[in-house]
Amino acid sequence: MKNFADRLIEVIQEKGSPIAVGLDPQLQYLPQEIKDKAFKDHGQGLRGASWAILEFNRKVLDVVSPYTGVVKLQVAFYELLGPWGMEAYRKTIAYAQKKGLVTIGDIKRGDVEHTALAYAQAHLGEVKLDKTTLQGYGTDSVTLNPYLGGDSIAPFLKVAGEKAKGLFILVKTTNPSSRDFQDLSASDGERFFEKVAKKVGQWGKGLIGKNGYSSVGAVVGAQYPRAANRLRRLIPRAFFLVPGYGAQGAGARGLDAYFNADGYGAIISSSRSIIFAYLYPPGGGIRPRQTRRQKSGKTTDWEEAIRQAVVKMHSEVAEAAERAKRRSSRRL
Amino acid sequence: MKNFADRLIEVIQEKGSPIAVGLDPQLQYLPQEIKDKAFKDHGQGLRGASWAILEFNRKVLDVVSPYTGVVKLQVAFYELLGPWGMEAYRKTIAYAQKKGLVTIGDIKRGDVEHTALAYAQAHLGEVKLDKTTLQGYGTDSVTLNPYLGGDSIAPFLKVAGEKAKGLFILVKTTNPSSRDFQDLSASDGERFFEKVAKKVGQWGKGLIGKNGYSSVGAVVGAQYPRAANRLRRLIPRAFFLVPGYGAQGAGARGLDAYFNADGYGAIISSSRSIIFAYLYPPGGGIRPRQTRRQKSGKTTDWEEAIRQAVVKMHSEVAEAAERAKRRSSRRL
Numbered sequence: 001m002k003n004f005a006d007r008l009i010e011v012i013q014e015k016g017s018p019i020a021v022g023l024d025p026q027l028q029y030l031p032q033e034i035k036d037k038a039f040k041d042h043g044q045g046l047r048g049a050s051w052a053i054l055e056f057n058r059k060v061l062d063v064v065s066p067y068t069g070v071v072k073l074q075v076a077f078y079e080l081l082g083p084w085g086m087e088a089y090r091k092t093i094a095y096a097q098k099k100g101l102v103t104i105g106d107i108k109r110g111d112v113e114h115t116a117l118a119y120a121q122a123h124l125g126e127v128k129l130d131k132t133t134l135q136g137y138g139t140d141s142v143t144l145n146p147y148l149g150g151d152s153i154a155p156f157l158k159v160a161g162e163k164a165k166g167l168f169i170l171v172k173t174t175n176p177s178s179r180d181f182q183d184l185s186a187s188d189g190e191r192f193f194e195k196v197a198k199k200v201g202q203w204g205k206g207l208i209g210k211n212g213y214s215s216v217g218a219v220v221g222a223q224y225p226r227a228a229n230r231l232r233r234l235i236p237r238a239f240f241l242v243p244g245y246g247a248q249g250a251g252a253r254g255l256d257a258y259f260n261a262d263g264y265g266a267i268i269s270s271s272r273s274i275i276f277a278y279l280y281p282p283g284g285g286i287r288p289r290q291t292r293r294q295k296s297g298k299t300t301d302w303e304e305a306i307r308q309a310v311v312k313m314h315s316e317v318a319e320a321a322e323r324a325k326r327r328s329s330r331r332l
Numbered sequence: 333m334k335n336f337a338d339r340l341i342e343v344i345q346e347k348g349s350p351i352a353v354g355l356d357p358q359l360q361y362l363p364q365e366i367k368d369k370a371f372k373d374h375g376q377g378l379r380g381a382s383w384a385i386l387e388f389n390r391k392v393l394d395v396v397s398p399y400t401g402v403v404k405l406q407v408a409f410y411e412l413l414g415p416w417g418m419e420a421y422r423k424t425i426a427y428a429q430k431k432g433l434v435t436i437g438d439i440k441r442g443d444v445e446h447t448a449l450a451y452a453q454a455h456l457g458e459v460k461l462d463k464t465t466l467q468g469y470g471t472d473s474v475t476l477n478p479y480l481g482g483d484s485i486a487p488f489l490k491v492a493g494e495k496a497k498g499l500f501i502l503v504k505t506t507n508p509s510s511r512d513f514q515d516l517s518a519s520d521g522e523r524f525f526e527k528v529a530k531k532v533g534q535w536g537k538g539l540i541g542k543n544g545y546s547s548v549g550a551v552v553g554a555q556y557p558r559a560a561n562r563l564r565r566l567i568p569r570a571f572f573l574v575p576g577y578g579a580q581g582a583g584a585r586g587l588d589a590y591f592n593a594d595g596y597g598a599i600i601s602s603s604r605s606i607i608f609a610y611l612y613p614p615g616g617g618i619r620p621r622q623t624r625r626q627k628s629g630k631t632t633d634w635e636e637a638i639r640q641a642v643v644k645m646h647s648e649v650a651e652a653a654e655r656a657k658r659r660s661s662r663r664l
Contacts, residue, residue: 024447027461035462049461076443076450080459082422082468083415090414110477111408111440112507115356118408127412129359129381130367136414145442147479148505149512173480175444180481184527185519192524195516 003209004141004166005217005239009264011069011102017318018264020070020104020241021310022271023060023092024077025053029276029288031302034059050084053077057092060275063306065099067314072104072241072269073139090137103139104241108170110145110152117155125159141166143219143241146196153203157216161207166215166239169200171231174221174244193227194234201235213237213265222268225254232260240266246273246313255320261328263321270313277309278302335541336473336498337549337571341596343401343434349650350596352402352436352573353642354603355392355424356409357385361608361620363634366391382416385409389424392607395638397431399646404436404573404601405471422469435471436573440502442477442484449487457491473498475551475573478528485535489548493539498547498571501532503563506553506576525559526566533567545569545597554600557586564592572598578605578645587652593660595653602645609641610634 002010012018027035027049038052061071078089093103109119121127122136144156146169156167172182172193182193197218204216214237220228222244231240240258245251245268258266272288273280278301279288334342344350359367359381370384393403410421425435441451453459454468476488478501488499504514504525514525529550536548546569552560554576563572572590577583577600590598604620605612610633611620 026450039462044461044463046459046461046466074443074447076441076447076454080450080454080468082454082459083418086415086418108443108477109408109440110479111406112505115406115408118358118412122408122412122414127378127414129376129378130371131376134378136412145440145477145479147442147477147502147513148507149509149514151507151509170479173444175480175483177481177483180531181479181524181527182481184524187517187519187521189519192513192516195513199512 001164003207004160004164004215005207005213006209006211007102007140008070008166008239008267009211009213011100012264012267015067015069015314017067017314018267018321019068019310019313019317020072020267020269021060021064021068021274022072022074022106022243022269023057023275024074024271025056025275026077027052029279030056031278046082047084050081050088053081053085054088054091057088058095059303060306061096061099061101063303064274064310065101067310068101070102070104070267071096072106072271074106074271093137093139097138097140103141104166104168105137105139105142107142108145109142110148112148113151113155116152120155120159124156124165125163141168143168143170145170146199150199150203157203157206160215164215166217168217168219168239168241169196169203171197171200171218172220172224172227174223178221194230197231197234197238200238204235204238208237211264213239217241219243220258222255222258225257228257232257232265236260236265238265241269242266243269243271245317246270252316252320255317256324256327259321259324261325263325266321268313268317268320274306274309274313278305333496335539336492336496336547337539337545338541338543339434339472340402340498340571340599341543341545343432344596347399347401347646349399349646350599350653351400351642351645351649352404352599352601353392353396353400353606354404354406354438354575354601355389355607356406356603357388357607358409359384361611362388363610378414378416382413382420385413385417386420386423389420390427391635392638393428393431393433395635396606396642397433399642400433402434402436402599403428404438404603406438406603425469425471429470429472435473436498436500437469437471437474439474440477441474442480444480445483445487448484452488452491456488456497457495473500475500475502477502478531482531482535489535489538492547496547498549500549500551500571500573501528501535503529503532503550504552504556504559506555510553526562529563529566532570536570540569543596545571549573551575552590554587554590557589560589564589564597568592568597570597573601574598575601575603577649578602584648584652587649588656588659591653591656593657595657598653600645600649600652606638606641606645610637
């Protein structure tokens, strides 16, 4: 089994850009013809809705997989659709993996040790029953919330070590209220998120691959290049998962702060602005907008709109990684 | 619709003690005859396993419902069993509510705003599809992780207001590593968990019931009576959900610190030491032990062992609440 961080670097090299596409399917934004067919074939309830998002995900994956090596699934949008939604989650992961993609389950779990073990087994490991052992949801990595501290991460470290999986610990999140607690200064002047980052560095020491990166990474929002600069020095071996590019407001400027001098160390992630690209007005915007055309019938060329969006992101992010390399060679 | 905190006080009065029983079903500890039947009827896989925990939960609820007004479900143990497990989660909640119990979904979710809304709809609210609106998992309340700050809590506050639901925000958790971040001192000398507690007080201001308590409570582990004393003064209107009594090491001593002078304001919760009481050695212990008898055949009198454990807890906790009242009347 190959170390998770090494696999990340492999797919980044293969696809030519360190990006992740987020599969956060919200029913109201799906092309109407996909929903109509799913509800007709599988009923108007949660089963039909889950089938619609699975079918949408498959088509999105067909479009984006030449350009991205990584996909991130926000589990909340599957959990919303009940047990059928979780079946769509499982099937989407399997489909992405069949296409050779590395998957991130954006679960943000965090609990006391014996409960954290259940989550780790469910999402990364195996589920032991009386007479059988089954694979859980089987993502290649998950995001975790650090509020409960080291023993809440330990079971995930154990399973990650056994199964060559990856973890991304929330350090500094994209949302404005991340300042409420994450930005508080401790008595020694360090901010809370820096305390968390240091622990991330410690937790990851046992899982470093041949490229020098650890399978234990950090979630750092795309809006904070100055914080990223500081964190990059604090935990150089951690891969940063960087949400917030695109719909959440951050552009490609400043992204180079998230990369190391080798051009690696960050995965830039975008969800809505890629998978719902066909609903954004030409100048961009924060939220997808349902047009009358989308509401009432066939959504023309939605796959082409997604393709154009991912191509643009692919090149912008690849350039940012290149800038980080050039910046550092100038420094020498 | 009655305010959630008022409903809590109502069931506490009805049952005579402010306790919660935790339904954290781990397959390996279930009575063998329940598992055998479930696997025979529903297959050796996740469906059979989920059916076993559902059947176990129903029997536990039949035993404990005369003594407890509140049950807490740790969703990780259902999530572990995949989509079928989540169906058992939903059905257990419905069964408990049919018996008049107040349910707490121990989900510890926390995410950015539009994702948090999906979780809030899934667990407390309604799921809107194209042509139908369905109830989600339908618990009366959930636990939440505060690391992402105010805008990650806001969607839950909104749904809680609309549907008369409750929230319990993690403040100081039971696990030893809770000291890693929660106990850090901020630059003004206050500890991090106290910063969170103050926000809990602010978030709960709009949801105060006729008894003076808010529907926004705090999770505070049973091992910290000194911290509880301080928190009790800091956020007097918050209901404390207090795990850690029993299997996680804390006894009934010190519990009075968690109550207000009116004898309310805390729900003491125990999971393993109640529902797996038949597996503990006579002197107690941290983990259930599988005896040879339990492994190989019929588990005699397991329901009676659970009944005795919940009766003991009922009286110990009721006494602690009484002590809090007496202590405060002496003070006058």
